[in-house]
Amino acid sequence: MNAINDLSIWQVMLAYVFVLVVLAITSIRGIGREKEILISSVRMTIQLVLTGYVLVYVFANPSPLLTALIIVLMECFAIYTVFNRFKGRLSKKLKITIALSMLVGTLACLLYFLFIVVRIDPWYDPQYFIPIAGMMVGNSMTGIALGVKSLIDGMSIQRNLVEEALILGATPQFAMTSIVNNTFEAAIMPTINSMLGMGIIFLPGMMTGQILSGTSPATAVNYQIAIMLGIMGSVAITVILMLQLGYRSFFNEEDQLV
Amino acid sequence: MFELIDVKYQEVVDIPHLYITKGQTVLLGASGSGKTTVLKLLNKMISPTQGRILFCGNDLKQLPSVDHRRNVMMLSQNPIMFEGNIRDNLTIAFKFQERVIPGDEELYKILGKVQLEKGLDTPVNLLSGGEKQRLALGRIFLLDPSVYLLDEPSSSLDQDTEDKIIKMVSEHIKKANKSAVMITHSKSVAEKYGDEIIEMAQGKILYRRLRDECNK
Ligand SMILES: Nc1ncnc2c1ncn2[C@@H]1O[C@H](COP(=O)(O)OP(=O)(O)OP(=O)(O)O)[C@@H](O)[C@H]1O
Ligand SMILES: [Mg+2]
Numbered sequence: 001m002n003a004i005n006d007l008s009i010w011q012v013m014l015a016y017v018f019v020l021v022v023l024a025i026t027s028i029r030g031i032g033r034e035k036e037i038l039i040s041s042v043r044m045t046i047q048l049v050l051t052g053y054v055l056v057y058v059f060a061n062p063s064p065l066l067t068a069l070i071i072v073l074m075e076c077f078a079i080y081t082v083f084n085r086f087k088g089r090l091s092k093k094l095k096i097t098i099a100l101s102m103l104v105g106t107l108a109c110l111l112y113f114l115f116i117v118v119r120i121d122p123w124y125d126p127q128y129f130i131p132i133a134g135m136m137v138g139n140s141m142t143g144i145a146l147g148v149k150s151l152i153d154g155m156s157i158q159r160n161l162v163e164e165a166l167i168l169g170a171t172p173q174f175a176m177t178s179i180v181n182n183t184f185e186a187a188i189m190p191t192i193n194s195m196l197g198m199g200i201i202f203l204p205g206m207m208t209g210q211i212l213s214g215t216s217p218a219t220a221v222n223y224q225i226a227i228m229l230g231i232m233g234s235v236a237i238t239v240i241l242m243l244q245l246g247y248r249s250f251f252n253e254e255d256q257l258v
Numbered sequence: 259m260f261e262l263i264d265v266k267y268q269e270v271v272d273i274p275h276l277y278i279t280k281g282q283t284v285l286l287g288a289s290g291s292g293k294t295t296v297l298k299l300l301n302k303m304i305s306p307t308q309g310r311i312l313f314c315g316n317d318l319k320q321l322p323s324v325d326h327r328r329n330v331m332m333l334s335q336n337p338i339m340f341e342g343n344i345r346d347n348l349t350i351a352f353k354f355q356e357r358v359i360p361g362d363e364e365l366y367k368i369l370g371k372v373q374l375e376k377g378l379d380t381p382v383n384l385l386s387g388g389e390k391q392r393l394a395l396g397r398i399f400l401l402d403p404s405v406y407l408l409d410e411p412s413s414s415l416d417q418d419t420e421d422k423i424i425k426m427v428s429e430h431i432k433k434a435n436k437s438a439v440m441i442t443h444s445k446s447v448a449e450k451y452g453d454e455i456i457e458m459a460q461g462k463i464l465y466r467r468l469r470d471e472c473n474k
Contacts, residue, residue, distance in 0.1 A: 255323040
């Protein structure tokens with residue numbers, strides 16, 4: 001095995017030069033996003049450092065309860081992030097739908113992936129559970145956020161088409177067909193595109209991380225293939241669930257637009 | 259046919275009692291008096307915030323909305339066209355209702371009825387406002403519901419075409435033993451074709467009367 005080249009805290013600090021350069025450029029050009037750049041860089045650093053500590057602890061003391069707790073926190077954070085992005089634009093029904101689809105979609109895919117594809121042992125092994133859950137939940141969160149945006153936008157742009165379809169005797173489901181299809185496409189496209197570019201245009205983060213920390217590229221590649229398929233499944237299923245339940249949130253029990 | 263009992267819709271419509279009989283009813287009233295709102299209530303695109311509406315003795319609340327809309331069909335005031343050509347727009351509702359799509363011959367027949375001399379392959383975005391209005395009317399006539407709710411079907415037509423169209427509508431309704439509730443701003447149309455004339459003002463019924471036969 002290769003000796004792993006540990007990155008010291010000072011070396012990490014050197015990477016902050018990137019931030020300084022970007023800050024300098026944005027302030028000279030008067031682009032005016034310095035605050036956001038600084039906050040996001042610092043927040044990212046703090047979040048990852050804290051996560052690092054938590055992971056060190058969890059890996060050293062593996063327990064089913066701890067694994068479950070982290071998964072629950074992840075889900076909550078992902079759902080909260082989506083809610084937050086659409087502040088004030090989500091009906092209660094749509095919120096419930098988003099939460100439910102995230103939970104059911106990601107958990108079903110995660111459990112299948114860990115227990116049937118990878119077959120981890122012990123079943124709660126945090127070293128697998130947490131990073132893979134992170135990727136699935138994270139990507140599904142992005143997918144569902146894109147989906148919700150496309151659904152809300154589609155609804156506000158095409159509302160009169162939907163209404164005309166209802167007037168002409170369409171069921172709400174039929175009236176929403178084109179919006180629902182567009183939404184699915186918008187939500188799944190980034191995942192599809194990243195699969196298309198995989199290995200050629202970019203090396204994915206997980207594989208890079210594994211290779212850097214000493215895993216053989218062959219193993220890393222196998223994992224990457226499996227996880228990409230898992231992510232696509234999770235994004236697609238989560239978004240489909242959201243759409244199947246979510247389109248109804250624009251109608252009442254009497255099939256009228258609300 | 260329709261009975262409205264103590265119906266209110268928000269602050270917009272307030273009708274203590276109204277009976278709409280089978281046959282041809284014309285709804286008059288100033289702009290903003292609540293005519294469109296009443297039509298939407300009748301085909302369940304909206305529901306009253308208070309009161310009940312009966313259709314042939316059945317409470318609308320109990321009737322499945324989608325079935326009711328297929329039976330009591332509304333022509334919107336500003337009909338929306340779907341992407342595509344005239345054929346697409348005539349047949350799209352058959353897809354919505356999962357009915358067998360009629361052939362071109364039948365489509366041309368209906369275009370003739372609504373005085374639209376265009377090919378079925380004409381893209382709808384090339385049509386004028388009045389042509390779109392007639393196409394939308396044709397779309398509904400092709401579906402042939404038992405009650406027609408027509409929201410100013412001739413508002414963007416010239417006098418001549420309006421007369422022809424309204425006459426066609428009226429003849430069809432009579433011959434096929436259907437009913438229609440038609441909104442119009444034209445008193446002459448009302449007197450000529452309304453068996454029953456209702457005028458609204460500020461959300462209330464101003465009067466309801468039968469046609470004055472002497473005017474005929
Ligand atoms: N959902 C609603 N909530 C509140 N007000 C509404 C609603 N729908 C319509 N209105 C108001 O009710 C009034 C009556 O509207 P309606 O469309 O029924 O008028 P109308 O008689 O058809 O007028 P026009 O001849 O101009 O078409 C209008 O002032 C309109 O702004
Ligand atoms: Mg109106």
